[in-house]
Amino acid sequence: MVIVMRQGCRPEDIARVEARLKSLGLSVFLSNGRAKTVAGALWDTKSGDIRDFEVLPGVIEVIRITEPFKLASRSFHPEKTVIRVKDAVIGGPEVALMAGPCTVESEAQTIEAAEKVAAAGAKVLRGGAFKPRSSPYSFQGLGEEGLRILGKASKRTGLAVISEVMDVGQIPMMMQYVDIFQVGARNMQNFSLLRELGRTRKPVLLKRGLSATIEEWLMSAEYIMAGGNHEVMLCERGIRTFETYTRNTLDISCIPVVHKLSHLPVIVDPSHAIGIRAKVPPLALAAVAAGADGLLIEVHPDPDNALCDGAQSLFPEQFADLAARLRIIAPAIGRTL
Amino acid sequence: MVIVMRQGCRPEDIARVEARLKSLGLSVFLSNGRAKTVAGALWDTKSGDIRDFEVLPGVIEVIRITEPFKLASRSFHPEKTVIRVKDAVIGGPEVALMAGPCTVESEAQTIEAAEKVAAAGAKVLRGGAFKPRSSPYSFQGLGEEGLRILGKASKRTGLAVISEVMDVGQIPMMMQYVDIFQVGARNMQNFSLLRELGRTRKPVLLKRGLSATIEEWLMSAEYIMAGGNHEVMLCERGIRTFETYTRNTLDISCIPVVHKLSHLPVIVDPSHAIGIRAKVPPLALAAVAAGADGLLIEVHPDPDNALCDGAQSLFPEQFADLAARLRIIAPAIGRTL
């Protein structure tokens, strides 16, 4: 933390700041410039709120200089985290494909989707059983029945299963069906849920909130990791911007940025980012070219009759074609698929 | 819903759109312009996803023309909702003052705050017992002990109590201590929590998410109301913008906008919006001048030693001075205080 004092502030103002820093157990350095005095200390992640210094007399500005996350930080864990679930290896040289329908609608639909995405190279099957819908009048998912269907499809194809958890109360029941818990964008700061997932020992895919900064996203990962569960994947799914021609704006630059700040794998969900089928493949190709560790893509055997998000679901053939193009791109960045 | 078809699209494209509208039970109107054909139907709040039409051949654009909320809408409920809790009347001609410390720290601190805000004209006591902190390493609140203290302070002063609920599991316990449930900005789209609060019969103050649109905010109110609990207040607490000199940006214009769209009362929280004590009063005055039905303000008997958000808490005398100025302003807009 660096505290900038007003030019010509009184000695007692500086003394007060110094005393407060010391009362927090921080070692203090002081520097007297021509124009301003700067006091500073190395801040600890547990030390509280920098604004407590901003209101002290003589202080102009207070700047935090250390990252507030630790377990998620690359400084403290230089090697990349690799997560293994069934046949999927996430965070290694291979790009991991996760695919399947937005929502589990029926056994037939889910098994057909699972077989087709597995044939094209996917290692993880996605499918929603609990759906966070912005309207209370929309279809809310099949619930546990949906999870049972995912389990069957997994047994048949060998795919690992990822599905969204919305609530602390759903965790114990879901433990028996899913291989990866998904936390949705709207729950990225549902701290009760994060804390409880930190007590499980299943990998968690944490979607970035619609207007969360990268730091807030990593702080939410820190919540899970602080409970002892270190297998967290970060999933970029588009952020909110002023653009109205797209559903959201895929933040492609977060991939190299997160890779520098953190050792956790980064997955990209182009389907929710763009919201329209025809533009999913260009974004998926771009994500892998930019270094994503995996993709989460909606694929439906019959998108025109999907109960949810059909407009953004790929036909199985489109997904197979995309996988073929990805195999051309991967070597350009030293990856395989 | 209005569906715009490409110039020169084929008759079968139009027929397909028409059939799909009818299959949803919607009555259809068609219009053939020189350049484009427009098909339309009056959309129902339960009818699903407009993007299902966007992917049909010949369609350029689909536009929703009805609001997706109903119980929260002024069209269906023209008179303003008035909520009564103890001595507070929220949504009537009187501006309701809610005040108190960010966090309940001790009995002495809470009772002192309660007595002072009551003396200055507040009718509701705020105080956090469960704190949603972005870092897992920050103080998380006193929990039930904090609620017990609020209960005591309420008995002593007659003030109603508002406190934040973070989790479905906390609701039954909190029922005995609080008069108004507060839902925090980060939980605005925690649909499990909203649904459960809809089953209670206590007023709910719903904070707007950091980058939620007004429509999304009203949809979250709709979630609560759909369960039968119609006593919802909407609380603006600042939205995220590019500005870094302020913590958040208070969206003052949401006050007249929500009053036009909805019958629910609008409360403004200037403390969280601006984050620095000295700028709370100008924003509080502005909010009332713009028509707010109430204010939620952090007041602490000793802000310099507050455990949380001291930098944005008013001293009790500042709060009393603010109330005096509000009494000058209120008549300019036909309100009392």
Add this chain to the structure above:
Amino acid sequence: MVIVMRQGCRPEDIARVEARLKSLGLSVFLSNGRAKTVAGALWDTKSGDIRDFEVLPGVIEVIRITEPFKLASRSFHPEKTVIRVKDAVIGGPEVALMAGPCTVESEAQTIEAAEKVAAAGAKVLRGGAFKPRSSPYSFQGLGEEGLRILGKASKRTGLAVISEVMDVGQIPMMMQYVDIFQVGARNMQNFSLLRELGRTRKPVLLKRGLSATIEEWLMSAEYIMAGGNHEVMLCERGIRTFETYTRNTLDISCIPVVHKLSHLPVIVDPSHAIGIRAKVPPLALAAVAAGADGLLIEVHPDPDNALCDGAQSLFPEQFADLAARLRIIAPAIGRTL
């Protein structure tokens, strides 16, 4: 500037940073913490790009600690700037009202508007002669003829005239007609125009760009002031946010923030911020309650037939009613009107 070095970085990395700081003529301070080393220097407004340090080996983060503006800064000019134009005094205890039509359409329309706003208490007449329209096919203003009409209206009523300048080439001609140059939001960073206005000796009202930060806005004021023209007013006219129910979002908090950072007066334009007539008065009242030094409001004698922005123009009676309410509010914040 504070430069944070990686834990365990090499002594030569620190030496390199130190040398570079010294080569810029900056005096350096160094601090060795347990975890990290921090080097720093007091940055000068002319010293360049902090990213030049970010790419040096061993550096984690570089933070600027001094404001990049100087002439516009309150630190260097503690008393508030007061600008006098004809009968208007802007920045003093009186709230200055500027009003008139969006666009000058005819002599009759402009003179009627001028007389009515003067009667209600306005001291400055606004009116566009050159219009920045987002479509090349929209009406672009009457040009010099419009300015001549404003001049006549000014002579008749004694009001000062403010009108928008879009181009360096228009300045000499406009000098004879206007009392205040207005720079539009889209030209806030048209540096050629700002530099040239800095060479004139007429007050400039500088609108904030649609998504400009306060710092960028003050830097644009600095451009004008660096040329020797110190009579700059800052005009908040709404910023772009995700909200679609309003045209823009009035950033009310910028008023106390700018008043703390700068000595320049702050004017608020609620008409462009909200875009719909009925919501202009609540925002105008709020702006004055929050401390604005003046208001810029669109008033048209016949808004329903205005050539431009009729939907947001007040009827003259509405403006008079607003002025009456403002007179109730002003004393609450120690102002007059």
Add this chain to the structure above:
Amino acid sequence: MVIVMRQGCRPEDIARVEARLKSLGLSVFLSNGRAKTVAGALWDTKSGDIRDFEVLPGVIEVIRITEPFKLASRSFHPEKTVIRVKDAVIGGPEVALMAGPCTVESEAQTIEAAEKVAAAGAKVLRGGAFKPRSSPYSFQGLGEEGLRILGKASKRTGLAVISEVMDVGQIPMMMQYVDIFQVGARNMQNFSLLRELGRTRKPVLLKRGLSATIEEWLMSAEYIMAGGNHEVMLCERGIRTFETYTRNTLDISCIPVVHKLSHLPVIVDPSHAIGIRAKVPPLALAAVAAGADGLLIEVHPDPDNALCDGAQSLFPEQFADLAARLRIIAPAIGRTL
């Protein structure tokens, strides 16, 4: 345009809307639903402001259903525009590389940069002679001397030259030195400049404003095209978002979106988007994978001593390595390089 009327609005309200539509020469269609009446008309790009209808009695909402741009629209010009400048072909199957230093500093620096980027496959040389700097105290460029140097470098290497124009007054002089005019992000809505460039017959590269929507960007292209100059390239250079770890956020999805809406080529500038050298290549690869027609990249022979933006400039070897990787990726999307 579709106009939604309030349920139970009066027949005279509908008649008024109808009359106003007809007065604009628009043919009207009406539809009476159970709940609401909808009136509509096909809007013309010249027809004005939809808010004029929003203020009429009985109207709830007005929605524009036609794009406001025409010359830039793919509906009116289905084949993609291909622009040829010297050896560069922009908009065809080949991906066009434009590269060079941020700022022209000296003849030696510019010629060295030009030779190295040409050797790696670039066809266009970039270099700033007039620099739009947010501080009036920063280096503002060499001016005409810089253009002369670019001309020499072009003669030596055969590269076409692109350089930024900031002002109408600079156009005649620049005509003799540059092959492509660049309009910077801050001038995207400098309508005087756009209009004047429309009167030249040189290609224009139009950068997207920091928070411009795609529609506004295309409207600015329309301004240039309305003057008869149809050779416009659109350049995405990052938009402003809440993220602070990156300078701007590259909007990769604008590539497929613009390609659907318009026939104009899309160029991506990853250097300004991300602002830090090490992250330029991942974004450049992503842009081409997503379908960009070209790249604009900063390359400097000695970035550590660059006068401007050294931190984001590639070393020449990095640029050559990037070009080699792009050659692997191009076939995956049916392009060459």
